[in-house]
Amino acid sequence: MKKFIRGFGYAFKGIGYTAKTQLNFRVHLVATVLAAFMGYALHISVNEWQWLILCVTLVLMAELFNTAIEFLTDLVSPDYNELAGHVKDVSAGAVLIAAFFALITGCIIFLPKLLALINHAA
Numbered sequence: 001m002k003k004f005i006r007g008f009g010y011a012f013k014g015i016g017y018t019a020k021t022q023l024n025f026r027v028h029l030v031a032t033v034l035a036a037f038m039g040y041a042l043h044i045s046v047n048e049w050q051w052l053i054l055c056v057t058l059v060l061m062a063e064l065f066n067t068a069i070e071f072l073t074d075l076v077s078p079d080y081n082e083l084a085g086h087v088k089d090v091s092a093g094a095v096l097i098a099a100f101f102a103l104i105t106g107c108i109i110f111l112p113k114l115l116a117l118i119n120h121a122a
């Protein structure tokens with residue numbers, strides 16, 4: 001049981017280290033807080049909350065894996081190596097796809113509500 005709880009500590013340590021060292025991860029955390037605030041303010045449905053939570057999970061997971069891959073690449077290939085470059089580029093591509101999915105989902109959920117709000121105010 002102690003080992004199981006210690007595992008959580010290591011996981012939080014990894015997330016904390018990523019937040020401390022990676023600007024992109026911090027940007028995604030801020031975007032998460034903003035999306036949650038907008039979801040609350042615009043009264044999105046349970047279904048929409050589920051999509052939002054899926055987006056946040058995908059993006060943060062992709063960013064954590066990308067960071068781990070970057071660290072590992074720097075460890076095994078500190079000098080310039082074409083393959084090491086490809087490894088990092090492919091990994092960054094995965095984050096981009098997750099972020100793009102989140103952006104499109106965010107537009108689908110929030111744009112109609114924001115437009116309705118603007119129309120109502122006009």
Ligand SMILES: Nc1ncnc2c1ncn2[C@@H]1O[C@H](COP(=O)(O)OP(=O)(O)OP(=O)(O)O)[C@@H](O)[C@H]1O
Binds near residue numbers: 022082085088089092
């Ligand atoms: N060892 C290397 N060999 C060849 N190309 C590399 C190497 N390290 C990085 N690159 C190239 O430089 C790009 C940026 O790498 P870098 O390690 O700076 O990552 P980053 O995305 O800027 O993340 P961070 O700012 O967190 O370090 C990579 O995507 C890759 O194209």
